[in-house]
Amino acid sequence: MSVAAEVRLKRLVVVDQDLCVGCMSCMFACSRRYVDAGLGYTAIYVRSAGGVEKGFSVIVCRACKNPSCAKVCPTDALVLRRGGGVILNPNLCIGCGNCRAACPFGAVQWNIYINKPVICAHCGYCVDFCPFGVLALEEVDS
Amino acid sequence: MDGYRLVDEALGRVLYIDLRRKTYWVRSRPELFLKFLGGVGVATQLLKEELSPDADPLSPDNVVVLAIGVLTGVYPTASKVVAMFRSPLTGNLGESHAGGRAPVAMRMAGFGAIVIKGASETPIYLSIHDGVVEFKDASALWGVRSSLTIGKVLREREPWPGMRSIMRIGRAGERMVRYASVILETYRHFGRLGLGAVWGSKKLKAVVVGGKRTIPVADVSTYRRFYKELFDEITKSSVMQKYHDLGTPVNVLPLNKIGGLPTRNLTSNSFEGAEEISGEAFAEYSLARRVACAHCPVACIHIAVIRERYPHEKYFYTTRYIGYDYEPIYALGSMLGIKDREGLLRLIEEVDVVGLDAMSTGVALAWTTEAFKKGMLSESDTLLKPEWGDWRTYINMVKHIVNQPNDFYRILASGVEKASKVYGGSEFALTYGGNEMPGYHTGPGAHIGFLIGLRHSHLDNAGYSTDQKYIGKEYPSPQSLIEELVEEEVWRQILSSLVVCFFSRGVYKPSAVSKALEPLGIRLSEEELRKLGMEIYREKLKLKIRLGYRLEELKPPKRVFETPSPFGIIGEEYFNEALQHYREKVLQLLST
Numbered sequence A: 001m002s003v004a005a006e007v008r009l010k011r012l013v014v015v016d017q018d019l020c021v022g023c024m025s026c027m028f029a030c031s032r033r034y035v036d037a038g039l040g041y042t043a044i045y046v047r048s049a050g051g052v053e054k055g056f057s058v059i060v061c062r063a064c065k066n067p068s069c070a071k072v073c074p075t076d077a078l079v080l081r082r083g084g085g086v087i088l089n090p091n092l093c094i095g096c097g098n099c100r101a102a103c104p105f106g107a108v109q110w111n112i113y114i115n116k117p118v119i120c121a122h123c124g125y126c127v128d129f130c131p132f133g134v135l136a137l138e139e140v141d142s
Numbered sequence B: 001m002d003g004y005r006l007v008d009e010a011l012g013r014v015l016y017i018d019l020r021r022k023t024y025w026v027r028s029r030p031e032l033f034l035k036f037l038g039g040v041g042v043a044t045q046l047l048k049e050e051l052s053p054d055a056d057p058l059s060p061d062n063v064v065v066l067a068i069g070v071l072t073g074v075y076p077t078a079s080k081v082v083a084m085f086r087s088p089l090t091g092n093l094g095e096s097h098a099g100g101r102a103p104v105a106m107r108m109a110g111f112g113a114i115v116i117k118g119a120s121e122t123p124i125y126l127s128i129h130d131g132v133v134e135f136k137d138a139s140a141l142w143g144v145r146s147s148l149t150i151g152k153v154l155r156e157r158e159p160w161p162g163m164r165s166i167m168r169i170g171r172a173g174e175r176m177v178r179y180a181s182v183i184l185e186t187y188r189h190f191g192r193l194g195l196g197a198v199w200g201s202k203k204l205k206a207v208v209v210g211g212k213r214t215i216p217v218a219d220v221s222t223y224r225r226f227y228k229e230l231f232d233e234i235t236k237s238s239v240m241q242k243y244h245d246l247g248t249p250v251n252v253l254p255l256n257k258i259g260g261l262p263t264r265n266l267t268s269n270s271f272e273g274a275e276e277i278s279g280e281a282f283a284e285y286s287l288a289r290r291v292a293c294a295h296c297p298v299a300c301i302h303i304a305v306i307r308e309r310y311p312h313e314k315y316f317y318t319t320r321y322i323g324y325d326y327e328p329i330y331a332l333g334s335m336l337g338i339k340d341r342e343g344l345l346r347l348i349e350e351v352d353v354v355g356l357d358a359m360s361t362g363v364a365l366a367w368t369t370e371a372f373k374k375g376m377l378s379e380s381d382t383l384l385k386p387e388w389g390d391w392r393t394y395i396n397m398v399k400h401i402v403n404q405p406n407d408f409y410r411i412l413a414s415g416v417e418k419a420s421k422v423y424g425g426s427e428f429a430l431t432y433g434g435n436e437m438p439g440y441h442t443g444p445g446a447h448i449g450f451l452i453g454l455r456h457s458h459l460d461n462a463g464y465s466t467d468q469k470y471i472g473k474e475y476p477s478p479q480s481l482i483e484e485l486v487e488e489e490v491w492r493q494i495l496s497s498l499v500v501c502f503f504s505r506g507v508y509k510p511s512a513v514s515k516a517l518e519p520l521g522i523r524l525s526e527e528e529l530r531k532l533g534m535e536i537y538r539e540k541l542k543l544k545i546r547l548g549y550r551l552e553e554l555k556p557p558k559r560v561f562e563t564p565s566p567f568g569i570i571g572e573e574y575f576n577e578a579l580q581h582y583r584e585k586v587l588q589l590l591s592t
């Protein structure tokens, strides 16, 4: 359990979004972490800030201590995670999409296959695939 | 291939679109992708099935195929999409590759290839997502001055931001300039051979495609492991570093130094203004941002900022952005004697705004300048006085190529070869099989490469890099040069079927490709891959011949033999011997 406990006390952060080149390597990494190839399961989302010449928005879960997403879940499928953010209990989730609408950062992505949210686990797998140092795992004080 | 199946069934889906009837249908063609891997391999087959050999390139009978491959959306730098069609510039096979978001977007939309047939009567654009194709009216978009505006407008209107591609033509495509491009996202292109004119003839203003899905693989853990290996190799390789740092313009100074930088319509092999328009200078003074194609950790796309003061408003500036690369710097810079960096950027911008191929446009302007200076053209033809270095005049000439106010510009809009047939000056009309010259005067390999390459592009067989390899060493015989070029082109058929960016070819060696395919359930040894490359090459060659390709007509412009290359003056005899050997080789290939 000690390993798991340690992992839980970290969170994914965007160090400097101006360094982002929009390569989507992080998105592919996150998706691959769950299953197969493609982008179907990515919890991180990179899009241009209105045309690539303006740069990119790197949208990640902020690991809120007091998360909007969990508050609006009618079935308590989103439980608070130590270190911030939430953990999804897929058995309880009814796919209503309230969490997606509630997150002010737009950080809840959607899994169209099972019609449930994709929630960032703050595992840091994507960090290793960003060649430009945009992302990092940061310790959070509990 | 018995017992094989395409693990990702969606890749085998080919979307057929009929612009006349405004209908579409999907056919499952997994066997095509299993056999030919995608891209060029698959597009060649689809074109063979769909395109009648006597179809006029600008008639509704022309067919456009867009294809991606088995590695798209699966591995890094599998970031290209292939377009095949009949070229209105050469009249023969047209093939153009582009990056941007299109390849990943197509795969995410759930199609391995898109076949566009017929022509619409009124301007339309296509929106392809969630398994449907919507035909949307584009009358109001038709005639809009800037192709960049079209991108902006559709960005707001269409779904799947971040996971889609917006491909569109500019006014050059609408007016069917035979070297009009299709622009993707911002600053990527289907540049060569006039795909933009074909879209224009079909009244197709834009195609938006996007989606988000998972791509199943056969063996997830091997896949993840090999992905990481490839990724590390790509991000750590020095080639990648060089393209990330300065981008393709890294080549300006070295080419200039060896005397391989075509200047002022190749009357010179080096340019006194090379420093000013070098990758180093652009990075230092103009670079605003580097961006990447989807799923490419290299990020070679370099975007410059143009900061211009309003003439009547003090302290009021317009800030605009424009992508730059080696090829536009050559074609619109050294080829036209332009060393004013800001001026060059504005010219590149204008070419993008109207949607023209930078290389063909630069060569067209360079030919015009020389013909004008030699008195073959008068001011009543050109309407302006072209002069090396005068980028303002060149910007106005670009507008004329699009608007075609007189016979001269109407003819120039058909390409340099046609123009030189009418006005003379074919000795210095730098075209190869009808396609205007890329930016390399590195030796025999480059020019022979342009001629025999099946799309007359420097990327077909990289003769320019073969040349550079032999600097300071003994140059190969005509026979072995041909062997080397054809072998390279054969292997590149695999890369452009997969479809992998050529910049990462050093990583995607035969052994790596074989390994990469395995977790996808495709088992092909290095030997089998090479054989397949040859089969695709042969298929493409046959298609090209069916469309009227005549090997006897292959002829280089005389200018090539007048301006010294890094190997001195290129010998005509050497050249002819090489071509002769190539013709024999083709005959032999076709008979087996």
Ligand code: SF4
Residues within 6 Å of the ligand: A060, A061, A062, A063, A064, A067, A068, A069, A070, A084, A085, A086, A102, A103, A104, A105, A106, A107, A108
């Ligand atoms: S999903 Fe949004 S609201 Fe929920 S924890 Fe993350 S950032 Fe906060």
Ligand code: SF4
Residues within 6 Å of the ligand: A012, A029, A030, A031, A033, A042, A043, A044, A119, A120, A121, A122, A123, A124, A125, A126, A127
């Ligand atoms: S931290 Fe983990 S779950 Fe979150 S975006 Fe990165 S890879 Fe995905």
Ligand code: SF4
Residues within 6 Å of the ligand: A019, A020, A021, A022, A023, A024, A025, A026, A027, A046, A058, A129, A130, A131, A132, A133, A134, A135
């Ligand atoms: S991997 Fe890094 S540079 Fe690439 S899109 Fe993600 S955050 Fe941006």
